[in-house]
Every structure is written in C-alpha cells, then in structure tokens.
Amino acid sequence: MTTTAERRPVVPSWPREKLLMGLSLREYLRSLATPFNAVAGLILLIGLPVIAYRFIFGLGAVTNLSQANPWGIWIGFDVLAGVALAAGGYVLAGTVYLFGLKEYRPVVRPAILTGFLGYFFVVVGLLVDLGQPWRLPYPIVFSYGVTSVMFEVAWCVLLYFTVLSLEFSPTVFEWLGWEKARRWASRITIGLVVSGVVLSILHQSSLGALFLMAPTKIHPLWYSPFIPLYFFVSSIIAGLSMVIVETGLSHRIFQDQLRGQAHADIGAITLGLGKAASVVLFSYFFMKLLGIADGGNWKLLNTPYGYWFLVELLGFILLPCFLFAHGARERSVKLVRAAAAMTVVGVVVNRLNISVIAFNWAGPERYVPSWMELTVTLTIVTLGLLTFRWIVNRMPVLREHPARRGAH
C-alpha cells in the first residue's frame, strides 16, 4: 500500500534537464528500448543507406522514374500530400487567432508543430527528388523563372516556413526559458497568422496549378481549370482531419504529459473540427461535380478510370462528409476520428491520382514506385514522427509550461 522509492540525489545540468528529460544518460538510453523504436530503428537502418545510395548513384539507380513519368511518389506523396496534410497549421491558427475561437487553443500548438515539421520534411523529400538538390536555393537567389508557378511555390513555401518557424518559436523560447524572446515572438502572432493564411492560400492552390500545364497528360476527370481551387479547399479539409487524427493519437500516446495538468475538453474540440470538416467536404463534393459539368465529362464516369474517380468522389469525399456530420451530430468522438482518418487517406489518394495515377494515364509505360522509393518515403515519415515525439516530450506543446500555468 505504501511506496518507498529511494531517489538518488541528482545533479541538475542543462543538457540533462532539457535533452534527457531529467534522466541520466543510462536511464535515457534504457528508456529508448520500446517496440516502436525498434521498428523505427529498422526503417532508418535500411532507409538511410538507400538515401545515401540515391545521392551517390543518381535517381535512375533508385527510382522507377522515366522520361515519360518524370514525377513519382516523392513528389506525389512526400511533397504534395505532405504539404496538404501540414495545412492544419494555418487552419487552426486562423481559427484561433483570426476567427477568435479560443476553445481550440489547446490544439493550436500541436497543429503548428505538425505544420512546421510537415514542411520541413517536404523540403527533405524535395532534396531527395531534385536532380541537383544543392541548387534548391536557385529560384530564390540565382535565377528567377517568374512565368513559372513553381517559382511562386518556391517563394511561398520559403516564406511560409519562416512564418511557421516564428509561430512555433514561443514554444521553443518557453522551453529554453528565454522570456524576452518569447514575449517578442508572441507579440507578432497576429501578423504571422495573417501572413500564414495568405501564403498558404497561395501555395496550396499553386501546387495544384502546377498541373494545369499538362492537360493532355492528366485524365479529363481530374484535369480541370479549377485544380488550384480544389487543392486549396482540400488542404483545409486535410488540415482539419490531420489535426483530429494527431490530437487523438497524441492524447493516447502522450497521456502521461497530461496527467496532473489542467486538461481541456478534447472531445468538444474534435467534434467542432469534425463539424467544420463535414461542411467543407460537402462544398468540395459539389465543386467536384461542377468540374465534371464544366468539362462535359459525365460519360467518362462509366469507364475504368471513371470508377476509380467515383471511388475517390464517393468513398473519400461524400462518405467522410456524412460520417463527420453524423459524428458531430451524435457527439461521437470515435466516429469523427474514424472519418478523419478516412479523409487523410482520401487526400493522399487525390494527390497521388493527379500526379501519378491519372497522370500519363493513356501512355504506354506506366509508373510504379520502386521498393527503394517506398523505403525512402517511409524513412522520411519515420524521421518526421520521431522528431515530433522528441519535441513533444520536451517542449510545452501538449501541456502548458509550469511557469505559465493559469497565466492565460
């Protein structure tokens, strides 16, 4: 009934407290022996050498890219889906700071962190995909292709990543205890949020606009002059869903952080986000119908690609819309979370459709990712998760910093 643990006297030091979470090095290393870490370690063990191999021997040795299929899953998934799923940052920041819905404040920091890490690892994915990755800064500092949508994307992403870093900086400053810096960073929040939303509108839609250049290569059901609008609206959907999913997982995985802390009603937040997602999905569904009408493509629905389009439209847009609606209505957090997971998959499917599956659909040689491409993608995702966990375990993302408790 009683516990009598003996605590050895501990010498506090900055690295020990900040980096090792107060454990000794030996204790920390021992705490790393978990099944998740074993799997992650295995993935990195295979994936990091593959990445090195790609840089030494070139894209041809590692990917199934070809002259007819210049973009594969590193663009389709790592870049396009990655940017869409990182949209929770601007959506939640806008919700809390611009629309003034303070009840969503507990999920703003995790959303911004997801955005920050999302864009960071999108750039990592880009570095792996570019033929000459050391020239990544060229559109910024060397040669300006102003007629190109991709030029605009490059600038917007750079600026937005800066905004995200600054939006996340108060958390870092709190962790480091740099109060003055934190105060400064908090003061510019509104400006950052406004910039973030504007920049996000621009680059989320522009990533779609990239594909306007390929009307003869993308299947007519997916090609539309409205692709930029679709990408922007689906980024909102993706952001909301990703925040729901990430919140649900974090509250299970990191629940020891929330013990003893004043913890907000995550259920109400989830339901509210789910309701928003259902409304946006509803509009998005009709926008897609408008696109079909505009292109005069109704007959194409009765073809193999048409059936696949219907899977995306009905299974990944209309169905989650109603699951979200039903979940919000019946106050079922579980149902909303399931709908969110389905929607996340749906956004990935949509991005892959436009860039890989419906791209060059009529061509003789179709692209299938190589195992090495899949490994690299998995490695990048794993690195992202590990970084997320490292930060959440140390910095006041899910919990309030003890010094600032009650200081709202």
Place this chain on the structure above:
Amino acid sequence: MKVNRRAFLKMVGATSSAALMGGPAKARAGRRAPRSGETLAMLIDTTRCIGCRSCEMACNKANGLPTPERLGQPSVFDARRATRPDAFTVVNRYADPKNGRKPAFVKSQCMHCVEPACASACPVAALEKTPEGPVVYNAERCMGCRYCMVACPFGIPKYEYEKAVPYVRKCSFCFGRVRQGQLPACASACPMKAITVGKRGELLEIAKTRIYQTPGRYVRHIYGEHEAGGTGVMYLSAVPFAQLGFPADLGTESHAQLTSASLAAVPFILTLGPPFLLAIHAFAKDRAEAAQQGSKERGGAS
C-alpha cells in the same frame, strides 16, 4: 538652389523609372516578345525524307553525342524510337495507308514552340525562349525539378537519370552555330532538302505554296502552324498527322497560357488577403469583448 516639392517629386519619379528601365542585363520581362513571324524556324517536309538519318549523324556529331545506333540498318525503324538524353533527334518510319510501298519518315526533335510550355514552367528560367526563336537550355541554372518534362506536350526534354549530376537534354536548334550565321547541323546534312530553315512567316508561305502547287502530295495541314499556340518546327506530310504519332489534342492555345490566370491572381490575393483577414480578426475580437462585457454585467463567475 530652391527646389520646390513638385519638381522634386518629378525628379524622383523620372530617375527611379529610368533606373527600373535599365534593369538587369537579362531583362527578360522588359523585352518585347518578337512577332512569331520573324523568328527563326524550321520546316520539315516528310514527303522528301528517305530515312537516311544523315540528320541524326550530323546532330550527334555537332553536339558531341555518341554515334547513332544501328546506322545503315533498316531494322532500326522496326520499333518506334523517342529522343534520348544522348539523341536529340530521331527518325521514325510509319506506314502510309494509301501507299503500302512507300513509308513515311518523320524526324522528331524539340519543336521550339512559339510560347514554350517548358520555358514557362521552368522555375529558374533554365529553359528560355530566345528572341531569335530557338528554345535553349541554360545548364548552369537547372536544378533538376523536371517540371519542364511534365509541361512539354511533346515529351521532348529528356533527363539523365543515370548520372549523379544530371541535366536536361534536348535539341537546341544548334543555337551556337545559328548565331554565327550557320545552319543547324541537321538542315545542312539533309541530302533531300527535306529540312528548310528560315523566318517562320516565310516558311509558312513556302509550306502553303507547296500544298497549293502539289495538292495530291500533301495533307492540307501544316502541323505546328497553330498547335499549342504554334511551334517553331513545322511539318508537311502526305499522311494524316495523327497517324504519324503527332499529338492531335493540343488545341491552339499555348500551354503557357494555362497558368496565366493563376499567376495573375497572386498579387491580388496578396493585396486583398491581409485586409480581409484582419477585418475578420477585428470583428471576432469585437464580438468576444462584447460578450465578455455582457457576462461581466450579468455578474458572471469570478
């Protein structure tokens, strides 16, 4: 010397606009696009081509590429060939449905479009439409994003996937030679005068003249006159172009125009966005303060 306010502003205005006009040495934006009739172009008359592939040999030699494969062997035409990183132009053979004995030979290479999709797409302007006409590749700018390959409706840019430092490779219209007053290597080498080089407007006249003067010989269409906004390399043929592997669904609008609306919207979103969002913020703050005021008045929980 007394300078009054108006004169000062005029001076500032004049000097700054003059400074802007000077601009960077490669003021692409400031240059006026030359009318497409005046640019250098190429007319390929496939009815004159005999498939000798001298053009391939000359091109590879002029560009330092390896000798074309299977020279002198008709078997090379059994399979359709595309251009490659080490083959900027290839000749393919197609059957003529009207004349089984005489096949059609078609030379493919970069079309040097009037409004090239690749140059429009390139984020670092590595691919550039020169005022002279040819679309050239500036290797020192390219970062390997391969967007040009996505954009080109003819699938011309080819990538050196097998290299550790890869580049995009395609026909350059022998731009170096052309600037020195020479013809492109392929045009010089052709023994049948199938390739004519000249001003685009003049070439269109020549092509139309050929069609009118020998109506049975040609299909009544000059491929590249309007396709995708018009190309620098145009074709005459006895066989309908769709049967010769030419993309038939290109429309007459250049692909570069397809993104102009999206790009034009960017500055407007940048100017309208922030005030609109700040207005929402002000409105929401106002409502929150009013609600708080209301609850305080009602003696809300301390």
Place this chain on the structure above:
Amino acid sequence: MTAHDFLAMYPAKAEEYFIALSFLLLFIPFWRFVNGTRAAEARAEDARLASPAADWFAVPDHLYFHPGHAWARLEDGNLVTVGMDDFSHKLMGRVSAVGLPEVGAHLLQGEKGWSLAQDSKSVDMLSPVDGTVVAVNERAMSSPATLSSDPYGEGWLLQVRVPRLKANSASLLTGNFARRWMEEVCQELGGRISPDLGLLSQDGGLPVEGMARSIDPSNWDQVAGKFLLT
C-alpha cells in the same frame, strides 16, 4: 475541353447552374443535420444544465489540491493534513473500506497514497505530498461512510511530515487555479453524463452509489481511476 466551345457551353452551363442551385438548396437540410435537430439540441442543452457545476463541489480556499483529487492543509511546522476532496467522495459514493498507509510509511507526491474499496473492487488515490506519515485517522478506517459529510474537516485521512513543503506545493493547485481546475473536471464529467441516466435524485442531490457507478456500473473503477489519475 469541348465544353468551352461556344455551342457546347450552353448545356454545360445549364448543368453547372443546376448543380450550384442544388448545392444551395441541399445545404440547408445538411446544415441542420450536422447541428442536430431541435430534440438533440435540447438534449445537449439539458446535459449542459444538468451536469455538475463547479460550485456543486466544495473547493475551499485555504487548501492545496492535487489533480488526483487529494487535498493538503498546512499545519504548524512541517505537518500537513491530507484528505480526499468533495468531488472524489461524490465520485465514489459509499466507500466500504479505506486502505491507509501505516504510521511511519513514506509517501511520494503523485504516487499511490491510499486505496478506496467498494464491494470487490478498489481504486487508488495519489498522495499530494512527499513525506512520512505521522498520524492516521482511525475513524476513516473503522467507519468510512462518515467521511463524506465533512471531507475537509472530520474526514481527514492522514497527517504527514513534509520536508520539502515549498517544492511540493508548487505542483499543487489552490484558490482560483483550483476552482478553474474543478470547472474543467466538471466539463469532463459533464461530457460523460447523459440526462437519461437520471443522475439527479429527487432533491437535486447526487445518487448515493456515486457518480462513477452511474456512468458505468460494471466498470466504475475504471471511470473513477480516470478522474483520480490512477
């Protein structure tokens, strides 16, 4: 892109306007569906009204509360009186036995302090402080049912000598913070209670068998454990 041809545009435009109009018309019932009907809204409102408010549970000013619902009162010297708060009493309802540590036992803040048993199941509660037990409330052990009437006075459980009082109290909630915490706990509780369960007894009080039992009769110990953080 044939629909952009002039003549083909007419039917396409007709379709588009039809779709847009359908959207506008369908949006109204959809919005109502998402928000729930009047009956559902009323049920939700009732739940909010019926859910326990912070002022249902006493949160005295001068006490220090641990988020696991234990309280500590500073006495002279390093002595601290420890007990369980009003909320945890009402959560548990009638307690059949309290398993307290012996005098001389060491307690650690945030670790198990004592246990509460009801029928065959028991739930632990966390200790609010680090220290050594110097006194135990015998009445708590012999007749636990009497504790709930005065949880902060006669219902004390332990007296503990706490060497690092200042450090311990930094992690405890008091005053306004404690009241805000209790409000949030009530919101959490309110989320789990449905008015159909008839939580309110005739006199507006709470059922004898405890709120945890009302929420989940067969797994009340798990429900209680969630609130007590054990």
